[in-house]
Amino acid sequence: MAEQQANQITLETPVQFLKGVGPARGKAFGELDVRTVGDLLEYYPRDWVFLPEPVQICDVRANQTVCIVGIVEQTDWQPYRKIPIFEITLADETGLMRVVWFHGRYLINQLEPGKVLLVHGKAKKYKYQLQMSNPKFIVLQEDQPRGPEAFSGPVYPATAKLQSWQIKKIMRSHIDEMAPLVPELFDEAFSKKNELMARPIAFRQIHGPDDEDTLAQAKRRLKYDELFLMQAGLALRRYHVQHGNPAIPMRCEETIDHRIRRRFPFILTEDQENVIGEVVADMAKEIPMNRLLQGDVGSGKTVVALYAALTAVANKCQAVIMAPTEILARQHYQNMERFLKGSRVKRELIVGGITGKKRQAVLERIKTGDVDIVVGTVALLQGDIDYANLGLVIIDEQHKFGVHQRAGLRKGRSPHCLVMTATPIPRTLAMTAFGDLDVSVIKHSPPGRGEVITRWVQPHDRNKAMDFIRQRLKAKKQAYFVYPRIDSEEPGDSEKTDIRAAVDEYHRLQSTVFPEFKVGLLHGQMPTEEKKDIMAAFRAGKLDVLVSTVVIEVGVDIPNATMMVIENANRFGLAQLHQLRGRIGRGQSKSYCFLFAETEDETAVSRLDIMTRSRDGFEIAEHDLKLRGPGELFSTRQHGLPDLKIANIVEDFDLLNLARRDAFAMIQIDPTLTQKPHALIRGELIKRFGTKLGLVDVG
Numbered sequence: 001m002a003e004q005q006a007n008q009i010t011l012e013t014p015v016q017f018l019k020g021v022g023p024a025r026g027k028a029f030g031e032l033d034v035r036t037v038g039d040l041l042e043y044y045p046r047d048w049v050f051l052p053e054p055v056q057i058c059d060v061r062a063n064q065t066v067c068i069v070g071i072v073e074q075t076d077w078q079p080y081r082k083i084p085i086f087e088i089t090l091a092d093e094t095g096l097m098r099v100v101w102f103h104g105r106y107l108i109n110q111l112e113p114g115k116v117l118l119v120h121g122k123a124k125k126y127k128y129q130l131q132m133s134n135p136k137f138i139v140l141q142e143d144q145p146r147g148p149e150a151f152s153g154p155v156y157p158a159t160a161k162l163q164s165w166q167i168k169k170i171m172r173s174h175i176d177e178m179a180p181l182v183p184e185l186f187d188e189a190f191s192k193k194n195e196l197m198a199r200p201i202a203f204r205q206i207h208g209p210d211d212e213d214t215l216a217q218a219k220r221r222l223k224y225d226e227l228f229l230m231q232a233g234l235a236l237r238r239y240h241v242q243h244g245n246p247a248i249p250m251r252c253e254e255t256i257d258h259r260i261r262r263r264f265p266f267i268l269t270e271d272q273e274n275v276i277g278e279v280v281a282d283m284a285k286e287i288p289m290n291r292l293l294q295g296d297v298g299s300g301k302t303v304v305a306l307y308a309a310l311t312a313v314a315n316k317c318q319a320v321i322m323a324p325t326e327i328l329a330r331q332h333y334q335n336m337e338r339f340l341k342g343s344r345v346k347r348e349l350i351v352g353g354i355t356g357k358k359r360q361a362v363l364e365r366i367k368t369g370d371v372d373i374v375v376g377t378v379a380l381l382q383g384d385i386d387y388a389n390l391g392l393v394i395i396d397e398q399h400k401f402g403v404h405q406r407a408g409l410r411k412g413r414s415p416h417c418l419v420m421t422a423t424p425i426p427r428t429l430a431m432t433a434f435g436d437l438d439v440s441v442i443k444h445s446p447p448g449r450g451e452v453i454t455r456w457v458q459p460h461d462r463n464k465a466m467d468f469i470r471q472r473l474k475a476k477k478q479a480y481f482v483y484p485r486i487d488s489e490e491p492g493d494s495e496k497t498d499i500r501a502a503v504d505e506y507h508r509l510q511s512t513v514f515p516e517f518k519v520g521l522l523h524g525q526m527p528t529e530e531k532k533d534i535m536a537a538f539r540a541g542k543l544d545v546l547v548s549t550v551v552i553e554v555g556v557d558i559p560n561a562t563m564m565v566i567e568n569a570n571r572f573g574l575a576q577l578h579q580l581r582g583r584i585g586r587g588q589s590k591s592y593c594f595l596f597a598e599t600e601d602e603t604a605v606s607r608l609d610i611m612t613r614s615r616d617g618f619e620i621a622e623h624d625l626k627l628r629g630p631g632e633l634f635s636t637r638q639h640g641l642p643d644l645k646i647a648n649i650v651e652d653f654d655l656l657n658l659a660r661r662d663a664f665a666m667i668q669i670d671p672t673l674t675q676k677p678h679a680l681i682r683g684e685l686i687k688r689f690g691t692k693l694g695l696v697d698v699g
């Protein structure tokens with residue numbers, strides 16, 4: 001039996017049964033999430049090398065691109081140059097070569113003396129000597145083959161137990177029997193139209209390319225497939241929302257529109273008008289609205305939300321508005337109260353503090369239809385709450401909610417759904433993480449916003465900044481002080497010395513820096529009631545300074561707070577800095593944001609730099625994506641999508657567009673994927689998404 005398995009492999013065969021693998025390596029593969037032959041095929045190289053045969057050092061000429069194999073004789077990290085360099089001397093039997101890497105600190109532990117190295121790059125004259133700068137390199141293991149064919153080809157992400165060359169050897173000996181097992185997903189016409197290389201061939205080439213052209217085609221094919229399957233999943237998800245239970249179509253004729261507008265003490269901006277137009281058009285349909293509204297902090301999304309909610313109420317439906325935290329839920333409620341003073345619309349706030357009989361009474365009224373608008377936190381999603389006639393769900397700060405939570409809302413009934421986020425979402429993410437939603441954007445904030453001046457403050461300028469803040473506090477302006485952590489004694493952190501903590505700084509600021517002012521403290525571990533009281537006191541001007549952690553991150557709106565200090569600003573991400581700064585500049589007067597930071601870290605410096613230059617959320621988001629790469633910013637799993645193993649949503653944006661168009665078109669024509677040519681796609685989707693897409697009959 002075992003023998004037969006060894007002879008006839010399938011995509012499901014465990015890798016350990018492959019010749020040359022065995023149980024020990026099988027286990028090592030398991031740690032890389034590679035269990036079957038199918039997994040192994042999708043264990044893609046991280047790079048491909050096309051190297052010429054190595055030459056001897058004495059034969060190297062200036063301006064030649066060459067390969068050299070040598071032993072590391074000396075290493076030297078030189079951090080104090082204008083551009084820090086890591087320098088080594090590489091030796092073979094015929095001579096020495098100086099090799100340098102700019103900013104090469106990361107190499108200190110990799111390239112110790114005695115290691116055997118293959119370097120590939122251009123040799124140049126530098127001070128009468130040949131040297132190589134920033135060459136590609138491979139550290140050669142003792143038992144690793146040294147022939148030229150051993151260097152060229154795929155480079156695999158490796159572990160201590162499984163070196164790249166070992167994986168390569170296994171791939172090479174099995175690829176001929178493995179690659180043909182892969183099914184083609186598309187028919188010939190489709191592949192031809194999109195110029196797709198055959199899928200089995202793509203797998204063979206990706207693991208052992210003939211040349212760079214063929215490799216490029218193979219990569220394109222496999223990336224396309226991955227993106228196509230992701231988009232097909234999104235298209236299906238969208239299809240099910242649209243064709244599941246219908247929503248209640250809502251009308252918003254002139255009388256209703258007038259009645260709603262009367263509530264706003266200002267003229268709506270053009271962007272607000274446009275978005276309201278889109279929302280109203282969606283809500284008029286029987287297909288449930290499924291729309292994402294993005295707009296920077298302070299751009300006026302709440303007004304759009306309220307407009308939509310009042311439209312629902314005018315159509316005798318209930319609306320819920322949900323925020324990620326209680327503070328924000330309360331604030332939404334208070335804002336709404338401001339606009340709805342004297343209105344007959346019945347609204348209720350449900351948060352954790354409201355319990356027992358009181359809560360029961362409210363729930364009962366929601367059930368009988370005696371409440372029109374309910375404001376609360378995510379708890380409203382999870383709950384025990386029955387609505388008489390829920391017509392609209394609004395979720396604020398969507399990026400804090402998972403897709404699954406979103407999906408959970410849809411059980412039983414189909415309300416229209418509007419999700420809002422102040423995190424500007426780059427186009428790529430809008431097409432992936434939120435790829436099943438329609439997207440509206442508010443680009444320009446309402447007029448009359450004060451300027452926000454942002455400065456990066458170095459340690460020697462701290463006192464100057466504090467004096468400045470003191471002057472403005474005297475003039476009755478308020479300030480936020482934001483810290484990266486609550487306590488200085490958080491466990492498991494050894495290098496905490498330079499990190500300031502909210503609790504300590506609160507005491508210090510109150511007793512020694514600003515004794516003449518009132519300082520308050522707010523952080524996530526405080527009881528809800530206390531948080532509420534502190535926020536209320538700050539809002540009412542009873543506190544001058546609010547010391548806080550990132551809990552004030554989203555949505556808080558206090559126009560008189562015109563100053564913000566962010567301590568250890570280098571420790572915050574760009575999106576977070578931008579969000580935090582959005583708390584100020586909300587009134588007419590000029591605001592000031594001070595980023596206190598001491599750092600030489602390159603990306604931290606670019607983050608601080610862009611913050612001082614731009615207030616445009618989209619510009620900042622694009623920068624963020626470039627600095628961090630999509631991997632960190634966008635974890636597919638977190639969004640309920642399968643992992644991307646080869647495609648990169650930023651670099652492969654054009655391909656993503658193509659795949660998206662094709663996938664949505666296919667689902668439009670064959671939403672159950674039951675047509676014969678789509679059977680394999682259906683199978684792949686079930687493999688990737690499981691039962692989530694409704695392609696499998698459960699039970």
Ligand code: ADP
Nearest residue numbers: 266267268269296297298299300301302303446
């Ligand atoms: P967001 O929710 O997008 O952060 P808000 O809806 O809270 O922004 O609006 C921020 C502030 O701007 C609020 O005080 C709001 O009353 C005000 N505002 C909203 N729309 C307008 C407008 N068209 N003209 C003037 N002020 C507006």
Ligand code: MG
Nearest residue numbers: 301302396555
């Ligand atoms: Mg808001």
